[in-house]
């Protein structure tokens with residue numbers, strides 16, 4: 001039968017019901033539509049393809065299709081083939097209860113200043129496509145097979161060069177592991193830390209609860225160390241009993257925006273050396289510094305005590321799900337083991353494309369162009385706030401894609417509520433406060449990187465309108 005299979009067309013799993021071929025096929029198709037397995041609009045294979053796949057005469061399928069069209073189950077139109085009819089009484093898909101394409105639409109805000117996203121409209125589509133073409137053309141066949149769990153060597157080599165040059169990371173390709181976002185890397189580190197019998201990982205008193213929760217899921221508790229105007233008070237690490245690791249955002253504390261003071265960097269490394277602890281460095285937006293050279297990575301101070309984690313989520317787009325860990329040599333094997341069998345490696349085409357994107361200089365060009373765009377927006381934000389809300393302090397503006405605006409005490413909730421009514425999405429500073437942290441000031445975390453270029457001015461206007 002194999003040689004009669006059509007080498008073209010779409011697959012359809014259908015088994016004629018009963019003895020008659022034509023009526024059996026019709027019954028099976030009716031059943032599939034009735035139960036919702038074939039949803040309205042689904043394109044069926046051509047009669048020739050289905051006949052070849054089922055090993056029956058083409059006319060039998062053509063007749064069955066024609067009758068089902070006449071009965072209203074299917075539609076046939078020149079150029080768009082035979083499809084399941086969009087009948088008013090069509091049931092939802094089997095087992096899913098509803099058509100995912102018909103998901104209730106959550107109203108998107110008219111303006112979005114939520115932190116956490118770059119300007120997605122700036123994704124360098126054309127350059128990325130060019131890099132994909134070059135990378136896939138040059139890739140050996142072997143590249144498309146099961147490969148090194150650390151990731152493609154081309155990408156590890158390109159990252160090693162880039163990170164050493166641009167971020168001051170000590171980055172040998174042998175100790176780089178590619179992962180699917182920072183959250184993936186953190187999850188892997190959670191497992192490794194537990195295997196090392198670490199029970200407590202300190203975190204900053206402001207940060208993302210999703211990261212704290214991932215550590216908790218790995219079985220780690222997350223006591224916090226305070227954050228002030230010089231960044232995390234790393235000198236306090238020795239005072240928190242039983243801490244085996246600390247998660248830090250040294251280049252640009254998230255969300256307060258303060259770079260970790262050099263003395264605090266040194267204190268963190270001293271703590272790690274003297275206690276045998278590990279520093280997890282989240283360098284999520286280290287490329288974007290506006291007033292002077294980006295602050296180099298902490299990892300450069302002691303590559304054996306710091307796990308450096310970078311991501312393409314801010315520099316390119318979160319949807320890529322590409323990130324990298326630069327590990328102390330002794331942890332490389334363990335991190336790969338922690339990945340386990342189902343999480344063997346990230347998709348090769350995107351890895352190869354990113355490698356080419358970096359090696360060709362397109363990554364540097366993109367980061368530079370975006371740095372100019374975000375710096376201009378930051379300046380416009382600061383200017384507009386100085387005019388509209390002269391008494392309020394804006395901080396964390398030297399770097400990154402967000403700034404913090406301090407608000408008069410007790411107004412945080414009402415400002416965010418007013419913003420929601422105006423169709424402006426905003427985030428409260430308190431949203432990022434650790435549950436054990438001292439009470440802090442009211443404020444807004446303004447993600448000025450998030451809107452598209454065309455949406456930026458409107459978002460800024462909307463922000464100015466909702467301020468008290």
Ligand SMILES: Cc1ncc(COP(=O)(O)O)c(C=O)c1O
Pocket residue numbers: 116117180181182183184208249254282284311312313318322323
């Ligand atoms: C503080 C911080 N770390 C890391 C990330 C990047 O996460 P991922 O690489 O999983 O997209 C983000 C993204 O919003 C972030 O805000």
